Amino acid sequence: MGLASKRKGRWRYRCWQKLFLALIGFPLAAGVLLVFVAIFRAVFVHQQTQSVLHILNNQVVDKIDESQIMQRAERLAGALKIPSVSYATDNQEKEALLQLHQYLETNFPLIHSASFIKKEVINTYSLLYTVEGTTKGKLPYLFASHLDVVPVDPSTWEVPPFGGKIVNRTYIYGRGAIDDKSGVLGIMEAVEYIIQMGQRPQRTFFMAFGHDEEISGKRGAHELAKILQARGVNRLDFVLDEGFPLSKGLIPGTDKHIAMVGISEKGTVTLELSVTGNPGHSSFPPAESAIGILAAAVARLEENPQPSLLGKGPESATFKYLAPHVSFFYRLLYNNLWLFSGLMAREMERVPLTNAFVRTTTAITVFHGGIKDNVVPPSAKAVINHRVHPSQTVTEVIAYDREIISDPRVRIQVKTSREAHPISPFGLDCIPFQMVIVSIKQVFTDAVVVPAVFIANTDTRWYLSFTTNLYRFLPTVVAPEDVNRYHGNNERISIKHYHEAVNFYYRIIKNADMLTDQVPSSTINNGDQEL
Ligand SMILES: [Zn+2]
Numbered sequence: 001m002g003l004a005s006k007r008k009g010r011w012r013y014r015c016w017q018k019l020f021l022a023l024i025g026f027p028l029a030a031g032v033l034l035v036f037v038a039i040f041r042a043v044f045v046h047q048q049t050q051s052v053l054h055i056l057n058n059q060v061v062d063k064i065d066e067s068q069i070m071q072r073a074e075r076l077a078g079a080l081k082i083p084s085v086s087y088a089t090d091n092q093e094k095e096a097l098l099q100l101h102q103y104l105e106t107n108f109p110l111i112h113s114a115s116f117i118k119k120e121v122i123n124t125y126s127l128l129y130t131v132e133g134t135t136k137g138k139l140p141y142l143f144a145s146h147l148d149v150v151p152v153d154p155s156t157w158e159v160p161p162f163g164g165k166i167v168n169r170t171y172i173y174g175r176g177a178i179d180d181k182s183g184v185l186g187i188m189e190a191v192e193y194i195i196q197m198g199q200r201p202q203r204t205f206f207m208a209f210g211h212d213e214e215i216s217g218k219r220g221a222h223e224l225a226k227i228l229q230a231r232g233v234n235r236l237d238f239v240l241d242e243g244f245p246l247s248k249g250l251i252p253g254t255d256k257h258i259a260m261v262g263i264s265e266k267g268t269v270t271l272e273l274s275v276t277g278n279p280g281h282s283s284f285p286p287a288e289s290a291i292g293i294l295a296a297a298v299a300r301l302e303e304n305p306q307p308s309l310l311g312k313g314p315e316s317a318t319f320k321y322l323a324p325h326v327s328f329f330y331r332l333l334y335n336n337l338w339l340f341s342g343l344m345a346r347e348m349e350r351v352p353l354t355n356a357f358v359r360t361t362t363a364i365t366v367f368h369g370g371i372k373d374n375v376v377p378p379s380a381k382a383v384i385n386h387r388v389h390p391s392q393t394v395t396e397v398i399a400y401d402r403e404i405i406s407d408p409r410v411r412i413q414v415k416t417s418r419e420a421h422p423i424s425p426f427g428l429d430c431i432p433f434q435m436v437i438v439s440i441k442q443v444f445t446d447a448v449v450v451p452a453v454f455i456a457n458t459d460t461r462w463y464l465s466f467t468t469n470l471y472r473f474l475p476t477v478v479a480p481e482d483v484n485r486y487h488g489n490n491e492r493i494s495i496k497h498y499h500e501a502v503n504f505y506y507r508i509i510k511n512a513d514m515l516t517d518q519v520p521s522s523t524i525n526n527g528d529q530e531l
Contacts, residue, residue, distance in 0.1 A: 056438040056511055063443075064193045064499075064506050072502060073172055073495045075107050076185050080174030081164035086148040086214040097125040097211050100147055108188050110195040117191075122227055125211035126220040131191065133204040133513075139237035140204040141432070141512060142466070143505070144221065144459050145183035146213035146242070149176040156489045170494055177493040178486055180242050182476060182501050184209050190505035202513040206236075213459045221459035225466070236466040238432035240508070241458045243472025246447055249480050250354065251322065253330030257447045258322070259440045261433070262454030262472030264314050265461070266360075267388030267420035269397055272381060272413045273297060273405075279371075279378035286376065291369040294380040297405045298364050301384065304404045306360040306397060310348065311341035313391040314423050314453050315357050321450035353483070356455040360389045360397050383415070390420035390453055421461065424470050426451040431515055432469040439508040443475065443500050475504035 082103060084096040101121065105112050112119060116132040127147070133140075152161040152175050159165045161175045176182075187207055194201060206228070210220025243262040251258060275297075277290030319334035326334060333340045348354040355361065362384060369380030386397050394417045402412060426433045437449045454472045463470060476497045478486065485491045493501075 056435065056442075056514060059514060061442050061507070062510075063503050064190065066499070069495060069499050070169075072185075072189050073166060073498060075189070076177070076182060076493075076498060077164035077166050077172050077174065078107065079103055079164070079181050079185055080172065080176050081162055083162045084148050084176070084211075085151050086212055087151055089215050089218075092125075092148065092212065092215070094125060097147055101125075101127065104184075104188065108192050110192050111188060114195055114200075116200055120227075123211075123219055123223040126224055127207075127209040127211075128224055128227065129207040129209075131201055131205050131207070133202045134200055135202040135513075138203050139235055140206060140233065141237045142206040142208055142239045142463065143187050144208050144210070144239060144241040144463065145187060146180050146210045146217075146220070146459060147184060148211055148214050148220075149179070149181070150214050150487050153489075158490050161491075166495070167492075170496075171492045172495060172498060173490065173492045175491055177491045178245065178474070178476065178478065179491070180213070180474075182493050182498055183242050183474065186475070186498065186501040187505045189502040190509060193502075193506060194509065201509055205509070205512070206233075208459075210459050217459040217462055221462040225462040228466070234466065236463070236469075237512075238436075238467055238469035238471060239460060239463045240436065241460045241463075241470070241472050242474050243454050243458065244452065245474040245476045245478040246444055247478055247480065247483070251318075253322065253326030253334070254448060256325065257444060257477060259444060259447045259449045259473065260318065260452035260454075261426075261436055261440075261449060262458075263317075263424045263426050263433075263451040263470075264390045265421040265454045265457060265472065266356075266390065267394060267418050268457065269386045269388060269394045269417040270415040271384045271386070271398065271401065272415050273384060274379060274381045274411045274413070275409055276379045276411075277377055280376040282374040282376055290377045290380040293407065293409055294367075294369065294382055297407055297410045298367070298382050298384075300404050300406075301362055301401060302364065305349075305362060306386070306389075306392070306400055308341070308345040308349070308358050309360075309389045309391045310345040310358045311337035313389055314451060317426060318357075318450045318452045322448060325448045356387065357453065358389075360392050361387045363387075387455060388418075388420050390423060392420075394419055418461070420453075421464065421470070422468070424468055430469065433471065435511050435515055436471050436473065436508065439504060439511050440473070440475070442507045442511075443504045444477075475501045 079100065082096050082100045083093050084100050085093045104127070111117055111129070118130045118132070120128045122128050125147070154161055159167070159173045163174060165173045167173060191207070208221065208224045210217050210224060212218065212220040244260040246257040246259045248255065248257055273294060275290040275294045278286065280286070316337050319337055323331045323334040333344060337344070345358045348358050363386075364382060365385045366381070366383035368382075370377040384401070388394060388397055398412065398414065405412070424433070428434065433451070440447055440449050458472055460470050460472060476493060477500070482492070
């Protein structure tokens with residue numbers, strides 16, 4: 001072999017070597033590094049000790065007495081007999097709302113006769129209670145809840161939906177058992193008990209019970225908020241409204257109950273899509289009808305869901321908080337969403353409930369078209385309801401739809417829209433958030449508490465200007481088999497879980513009082529840098 005061919009051979013060898021490094025070596029090394037970083041994070045990144053925890057945990061944690069469990073259950077059952085249904089705007093069972101006011105007055109006599117509690121009826125049907133604390137000069141807080149319930153189809157219930165039935169001394173059945181009369185009465189039971197014990201809260205707070213949450217809250221919570229503002233109450237330390245209940249089995253990796261505290265709320269955008277065609281006789285139809293064009297557009301939207309945003313919004317904090325409590329495999333995933341979000345998103349989008357955490361959802365809720373069997377339809381209309389992920393804007397959602405539909409014959413009109421709520425602070429120095437965590441843990445001792453995005457809507461929107469500390473949580477356990485009862489059939493709450501709900505509200509009133517004495521008022525920490 002000559003010198004030239006030897007050199008050529010070496011050069012070829014070096015080329016192969018470079019190609020090997022480029023194609024396999026570097027990606028392999030990068031892969032090894034990624035795996036190393038992921039394992040390091042899984043092993044060493046732990047949730048830090050919560051600063052407020054030790055202050056609150058160094059107290060005697062008293063609970064409400066258990067001897068009145070049945071009476072409390074019966075009081076809730078009695079409230080469930082009152083059909084305070086919201087059907088639509090301007091269509092509510094208004095007499096029932098007034099009956100419910102009367103019921104609360106009769107059944108919570110201590111609240112209604114206490115000199116430090118003022119009850120006001122706002123806009124005829126909503127209720128505002130001001131509990132004047134003994135300590136002046138501290139920021140007040142607000143419990144929000146609602147008096148109305150969603151409609152029922154009694155034929156699909158096994159028990160009368162407004163029968164207020166207690167079954168086997170175990171479950172309280174009725175529309176509103178979870179959403180949200182257990183909230184209204186749970187809060188009132190806690191306050192009634194405090195007065196019964198001869199006590200008075202130190203810190204001032206409001207109990208704001210709107211009457212139309214299920215149909216927007218515009219006349220209830222909105223008016224309640226306006227009244228507070230008119231009185232010069234411009235700032236609140238925190239607002240606690242309904243939200244997710246405690247659940248098991250929703251997120252894999254732990255068999256403990258997970259308490260997801262809503263730190264934001266998805267936005268909404270409702271679009272009307274319409275296509276106008278030329279009506280004519282069905283014996284010589286055009287190649288495409290208005291219905292066909294619109295159906296194809298709607299089908300494209302369903303086939304092409306909005307992009308996955310897992311790991312780009314507050315749900316990354318949900319997984320970081322969960323990570324220390326799950327097995328190594330899941331800790332590896334949850335601490336490394338930057339690497340595994342695609343994999344996890346694919347798993348989560350299989351189930352509608354977990355899919356809602358991954359992205360802006362798309363629901364085709366209405367479809368109208370056609371007027372007669374033998375007439376080519378003059379028009380077709382569809383309604384699309386999106387729930388907007390906090391990492392996306394309404395404009396981005398509409399732009400995506402427009403691109404997917406990609407048909408100028410489909411007219412897109414915005415019916416209503418609202419951006420996702422800002423993310424409330426949830427860091428270690430956010431005392432109200434930490435206090436909510438502690439209060440949950442004092443009652444639900446095995447629970448893992450995590451910040452999360454609430455996927456539905458609440459009255460919270462009307463209180464956004466009062467504080468950045470808005471939290472959404474329902475202090476009751478809903479078993480996986482009971483999830484569909486929520487706004488569905490045979491809604492129920494167990495007596496044990498209702499007792500825990502009352503206990504939670506009791507603890508939060510006690511804990512809020514303690515914090516005013518021992519630690520400074522809350523600071524704002526927006527973001528997850530403290531995790
Ligand atoms: Zn509700």
